[in-house]
Amino acid sequence: MNKKRIIELQRLFSEELFESVIPFWTKHSLDHEFGGYYSCLERDGTVFDTDKFAWMQGREIWMFSKLCSEYGVKPEWLEAAKHGVEFMKEYGINENGDTYFSLDRKGNPLMQPYNIYSDCFLCTAYAEYSRVSGDKWAKEEALRLYQRIQERQTLPKGTWTKQVPGARVFSAMSFPMIQMTMARELKGYLPDEIVEPVIQSTLDAFWSKHVDWEKKRVFERVLPEGGHNFDVMEGRLLNPGHALEILWLIMDVAASRSDKKMIDDCAEVMLWSIESGWDNKYGGIYYYQDYLGYPTEKLESTMKLWWVHAEAIVAMLLAYKLTGRKEFSDWFEKITEYSFKHFSDKNNGGEWFGYLDRQGEPVFTLKGGKWKGFFHLPRTLMLCEQWLSDMIKDKV
Amino acid sequence: MNKKRIIELQRLFSEELFESVIPFWTKHSLDHEFGGYYSCLERDGTVFDTDKFAWMQGREIWMFSKLCSEYGVKPEWLEAAKHGVEFMKEYGINENGDTYFSLDRKGNPLMQPYNIYSDCFLCTAYAEYSRVSGDKWAKEEALRLYQRIQERQTLPKGTWTKQVPGARVFSAMSFPMIQMTMARELKGYLPDEIVEPVIQSTLDAFWSKHVDWEKKRVFERVLPEGGHNFDVMEGRLLNPGHALEILWLIMDVAASRSDKKMIDDCAEVMLWSIESGWDNKYGGIYYYQDYLGYPTEKLESTMKLWWVHAEAIVAMLLAYKLTGRKEFSDWFEKITEYSFKHFSDKNNGGEWFGYLDRQGEPVFTLKGGKWKGFFHLPRTLMLCEQWLSDMIKDKV
Numbered sequence: 060m061n062k063k064r065i066i067e068l069q070r071l072f073s074e075e076l077f078e079s080v081i082p083f084w085t086k087h088s089l090d091h092e093f094g095g096y097y098s099c100l101e102r103d104g105t106v107f108d109t110d111k112f113a114w115m116q117g118r119e120i121w122m123f124s125k126l127c128s129e130y131g132v133k134p135e136w137l138e139a140a141k142h143g144v145e146f147m148k149e150y151g152i153n154e155n156g157d158t159y160f161s162l163d164r165k166g167n168p169l170m171q172p173y174n175i176y177s178d179c180f181l182c183t184a185y186a187e188y189s190r191v192s193g194d195k196w197a198k199e200e201a202l203r204l205y206q207r208i209q210e211r212q213t214l215p216k217g218t219w220t221k222q223v224p225g226a227r228v229f230s231a232m233s234f235p236m237i238q239m240t241m242a243r244e245l246k247g248y249l250p251d252e253i254v255e256p257v258i259q260s261t262l263d264a265f266w267s268k269h270v271d272w273e274k275k276r277v278f279e280r281v282l283p284e285g286g287h288n289f290d291v292m293e294g295r296l297l298n299p300g301h302a303l304e305i306l307w308l309i310m311d312v313a314a315s316r317s318d319k320k321m322i323d324d325c326a327e328v329m330l331w332s333i334e335s336g337w338d339n340k341y342g343g344i345y346y347y348q349d350y351l352g353y354p355t356e357k358l359e360s361t362m363k364l365w366w367v368h369a370e371a372i373v374a375m376l377l378a379y380k381l382t383g384r385k386e387f388s389d390w391f392e393k394i395t396e397y398s399f400k401h402f403s404d405k406n407n408g409g410e411w412f413g414y415l416d417r418q419g420e421p422v423f424t425l426k427g428g429k430w431k432g433f434f435h436l437p438r439t440l441m442l443c444e445q446w447l448s449d450m451i452k453d454k455v
Numbered sequence: 456m457n458k459k460r461i462i463e464l465q466r467l468f469s470e471e472l473f474e475s476v477i478p479f480w481t482k483h484s485l486d487h488e489f490g491g492y493y494s495c496l497e498r499d500g501t502v503f504d505t506d507k508f509a510w511m512q513g514r515e516i517w518m519f520s521k522l523c524s525e526y527g528v529k530p531e532w533l534e535a536a537k538h539g540v541e542f543m544k545e546y547g548i549n550e551n552g553d554t555y556f557s558l559d560r561k562g563n564p565l566m567q568p569y570n571i572y573s574d575c576f577l578c579t580a581y582a583e584y585s586r587v588s589g590d591k592w593a594k595e596e597a598l599r600l601y602q603r604i605q606e607r608q609t610l611p612k613g614t615w616t617k618q619v620p621g622a623r624v625f626s627a628m629s630f631p632m633i634q635m636t637m638a639r640e641l642k643g644y645l646p647d648e649i650v651e652p653v654i655q656s657t658l659d660a661f662w663s664k665h666v667d668w669e670k671k672r673v674f675e676r677v678l679p680e681g682g683h684n685f686d687v688m689e690g691r692l693l694n695p696g697h698a699l700e701i702l703w704l705i706m707d708v709a710a711s712r713s714d715k716k717m718i719d720d721c722a723e724v725m726l727w728s729i730e731s732g733w734d735n736k737y738g739g740i741y742y743y744q745d746y747l748g749y750p751t752e753k754l755e756s757t758m759k760l761w762w763v764h765a766e767a768i769v770a771m772l773l774a775y776k777l778t779g780r781k782e783f784s785d786w787f788e789k790i791t792e793y794s795f796k797h798f799s800d801k802n803n804g805g806e807w808f809g810y811l812d813r814q815g816e817p818v819f820t821l822k823g824g825k826w827k828g829f830f831h832l833p834r835t836l837m838l839c840e841q842w843l844s845d846m847i848k849d850k851v
Contacts, residue, residue, distance in 0.1 A: 099688070099750075107749035108688045160617070164686070168619040218614050221556070223564040290560070292495070292504045292825075353503035354495075354819035358810055359754040361818055414754055416812060422757055423750035429688075 060379075060388045062451065068395070069447035075405065076440035081126070083409035083426060084433040085139055088119065093165050095146030100427035103408045108429070109164035113151060115432035116143050117158075117180030122433050124187035129441060132191055140188050144197060147181060156207050173219035175211055178204050179237045183244040198248060205241060205249070212238075229280035229293055232269050235261040236305050243312070258312065265309065266324070275331040276350060277302035295350040299336025300367025303329060307374040314381055326378045326387070333371060333390055338363075341418050342397050344371055362422065363415040365431065368398040369439035380446050411436055456775075456784045458847065464791070465843035471801065472836035477522070479805040479822060480829040481535055484515065489561050491542030496823035499804045504825070505560035509547060511828035512539050513554075513576030518829050520583035525837060528587055536584050540593060543577060552603050569615035571607055574600050575633045579640040594644060601641060608634075625676035625689055628665050631657040632701050639708075654708065661705065662720070671727040672746060673698035691746040695732025696763025699725060703770040710777055722774045722783070729767060729786055734759075737814050738793050740767055758818065759811040761827065764794040765835035776842050807832055 060068070087104030088096045090111075098115035099108035123140035127133065150166030151158055157172035158181050172178070182204035189197035214220060215234065222228070239261040242254045268285045269278055279296045281287060288294035306325050313321035336344045343363035347355045354360075371394050379387035401419045402411035410426035425431070456464070483500035484492045486507075494511035495504035519536035523529060546562030547554055553568035554577050568574070578600035585593035610616060611630065618624070635657040638650045664681045665673055675692045677683060684690035702721050709717035732740045739759035743751045750756075767790050775783035797815045798807035806822035821827065 101749060107745075107747075108752075109686045159619070163623060167622065169622045170617050171619055173617050219617060221566050221569050221615060223555070223567055226563065226565045227559060290505045349503075351503075353497060354821040354824065356504075356825050358758060358818065361812075362754060416757075417818075418814075422754065422813075425750040428750065429752050 065447055065450050069444060069451060071399070072440050072444040072447060075399075075403065076437060076444055079403070079405040079409040080411075080437050080440060084119070085135060088427070088433065089139060089142050090164065094142065094149070095162070095166070096143055096432070098427045098432045099429065100425065102404065102424040102426060104426070107425070110169065111146070111162045111164065111166070112429055113147070113158050113160055113162070113177035114180050114430070116147050116151070117177065117184040118432050118434035119143055120147070120184035121180065121187050122437050124184065124191050125438070126441070127191040128187065129445070137192060141192065144185070144188055144194070148196070148200075151181065156203065157211070158204075171219065173216055175208060175215035175234075176237060178208050179241055182208065182241055186244045186248060201245065202248060205245060208241070227288075228283060229288070230264070230268060230283045231280050232265070232277075232301065232305065235264050236308065239312075240308065262309065262312070265305065270328055274350070276335065277306075277328060277332060278350070289351065292349065292353070292356050295353065296355060297336070297348040297350055298346070299332045299344055299348065300346065300364065300370050302332040303374040304370035306332065307370070307377045310374075310377055310381065322381050326382050326384065329374055329378055330386060333375070338417065343401065343415070343417075343419060344368060344394070361417040363401070363417065363419060365402050365411045365413045366435040368394055368402065369435040372398065373439045373442050376443050376446055380450070461843055461846050465840060465847060467795070468836050468840040468843060471795075471799065472833060472840055475799070475801040475805040476807075476833050476836060480515070481531060484823070484829065485535060485538050486560065490538065490545070491558070491562070492539055492828070494823045494828045495825065496821065498800065498820040498822060500822070503821070506565065507542070507558045507560065507562070508825055509543070509554050509556055509558070509573035510576050510826070512543050512547070513573065513580040514828050514830035515539055516543070516580035517576065517583050518833050520580065520587050521834070522837070523587040524583065525841070533588060537588065540581070540584055540590070544592070544596075547577065552599065553607070554600075567615065569612055571604060571611035571630075572633060574604050575637055578604065578637055582640045582644060597641065598644060601637060601645070604637070623684075624679060625684070626660070626664060626679050627676050628661070628673075628697065628701065631660050632704065635708075636704065658705065658708070661701065666724055670746070672731065673701075673724060673728060674746070685747065688745065688749070688752050691749065692751060693732070693744040693746055694742070695728045695740055695744065696742065696760065696766050698728040699770040700766035702728065703766070703773045706770075706773055706777065718777050722778050722780065725770055725774055726782060729771070734813065739797070739811070739813075739815060740764060740790070757813040759797070759813065759815060761798050761807045761809045762831035764790055764798065765831045768794065769835045769838050772839050772842055776846065
């Protein structure tokens with residue numbers, strides 16, 4: 060990309076972040092009466108469900124804190140982060156110290172802590188918040204949650220585990236990856252002797268099991284000892300957006316270690332993922348695919364989701380930044396063009412639509428929901444804005 | 456409808472049942488090596504997942520048995536039913552007497568009995584099977600399952616309940632309805648003093664809580680004491696296909712009681728459901744809708760599903776049969792035309808596609824899956840074929 064284009068793109072991402080996305084959430088998401096964040100927000104910001112979902116609370120706390128870390132503490136952002144912290148501190152945790160999956164508007168618990176990701180997102184949220192606020196309780200709570208997650212990790216769903224003990228199992232990619240993310244967030248708070256082995260074991264599992272160099276795919280679920288079970292849908296499931304998200308996180312670790320081999324490997328695997336995940340007929344990236352081309356069990360497989368595209372954009376730009384290869388700037392341009400055309404609603408209330416049909420039309424006009432909050436998109440816009448700025452300054 | 460048209464339609468439904476749908480399942484669904492039924496079947500019948508799902512096993516046993524009840528015992532059908540019975544008898548039940556949600560191909564349990572509908576479908580399956588086969592064990596097992604379901608009904612998900620005790624609850628429409636279905640299937644096996652109160656209490660709950668005469672909608676989830684909570688998506692959820700399925704079941708009960716008032720009420724509520732559930736832009740019936748027009752939490756809401764259309768077809772024909780009103784024959788023709796055009800794949804392997812996008816194109820080409828088996832469609836084709844035959848013979 061030439062400098063003129065980089066400058067244009069930097070402005071595009073920066074304006075989208077600061078003028079469209081952040082204002083949407085600061086304006087519509089905070090519940091000033093009962094605390095915490097609304098996440099179910101229609102096109103114009105109207106709240107269409109008042110429940111408070113732990114994933115969304117944790118991720119929004121993290122994102123507002125991260126903005127303070129990266130751009131300097133802005134009282135509006137720090138207040139917004141604190142707003143979520145106070146709500147979750149008061150209502151979020153059950154008698155075992157685990158995070159409820161959901162609460163009603165006033166903080167009454169609705170759904171049990173059956174899903175350990177609630178705890179993971181809250182852990183990273185408190186770690187980042189404590190850094191920018193100096194809040195000691197948040198730091199201690201992040202470490203307590205991390206410890207508790209380690210205790211629960213062999214049976215993360217606890218008594219809510221539906222799987223029969225001893226039954227066939229797959230190793231899923233999500234939990235090791237969030238472990239790595241947490242460990243990195245807790246750097247400085249946890250000794251390196253704890254953090255580094257977690258990161259290393261995650262990387263080992265990813266490269267030795269989930270990446271298949273022969274089949275040129277990243278598999279979501281593999282046999283615990285490695286290898287595949289292609290007799291069932293689970294064993295063939297592909298999720299290109301998830302693969303790309305994990306790949307850029309790993310590429311970032313590789314960059315911090317100056318591990319050129321791992322950077323190149325990530326780049327290679329990213330290309331498989333985007334090339335096989337792209338919809339050549341209508342554009343955009345599929346949500347789910349079956350390795351053998353059979354139906355998946357997910358009805359929404361051919362839909363185009365905002366987070367898939369946000370993660371793909373980050374991945375392509377990071378790969379371009381680190382390798383300079385034209386394939387990546389081409390893909391970055393292509394996915395950016397698709398996304399700003401179909402998802403972005405900057406001039407009609409701000410933010411992005413979450414869910415498009417295969418053809419690229421919004422199925423709903425929501426900007427936030429039970430699973431769409433203030434996280435993937437602002438993180439993407441922030442990182443891209445920063446990396447493009449670095450490129451303008453010739454730092455890369 | 457004039458007699459010529461009725462004759463045409465009778466032939467259409469009859470051929471679809473006997474020449475397209477039944478052969479597809481007898482040919483592709485039985486696992487002759489390990490027993491039980493495959494349900495994940497691609498367009499040409501290729502098995503794309505070898506697991507055995509209890510809902511699908513129970514429903515297929517029921518349907519093959521029902522065909523024997525209605526058309527006389529055909530060895531192929533009775534054998535097919537027995538094939539499922541033997542597998543579930545051997546592998547389907549856990550140490551508490553509850554039905555596993557899923558098993559692998561060989562019958563090893565995979566998912567715990569967290570979902571009581573597995574037991575409900577198996578109960579009705581064994582009841583019908585025992586009628587046509589004279590199998591005493593199946594009759595006793597149906598009664599045992601029924602009894603066990605009654606014990607479990609206050610906490611149907613047992614230890615897998617994710618809801619916090621004492622938290623806000625909604626009353627859902629599904630469980631009372633399956634209770635009514637089971638009670639009706641067990642007529643003759645259970646004393647009328649048991650069956651009738653179950654049917655009556657289900658009808659009372661439906662009419663007094665789920666049907667809202669002012670808002671002219673059937674609500675999936677209402678407050679336990681009646682009324683709505685519109686602050687959250689759950690409280691606004693509409694599922695027109697489910698409403699129509701329940702309405703024709705209730706209309707059938709009303710007909711058996713010669714309760715003209717209830718027949719007319721069902722007819723009225725059916726019209727709201729089909730008129731508000733029909734997609735005026737692309738045709739077909741929506742899967743989910745939000746009463747206030749907000750997004751639902753289901754990404755597949757605007758998709759067109761085979762079972763929704765199958766249930767709507769039965770509902771419209773029964774309403775026409777019982778009321779003679781032209782609105783119902785018009786809707787019956789309209790939904791039938793849409794369905795045979797978009798779902799039916801009679802000339803390319805048989806059966807119907809399961810899942811279309813909003814525009815009416817198949818998202819997958821599967822004919823069977825984890826949730827699509829030998830049930831809704833053959834039941835619809837059978838009932839319509841029979842009712843149309845009755846009309847030809849001027850029985851109505």
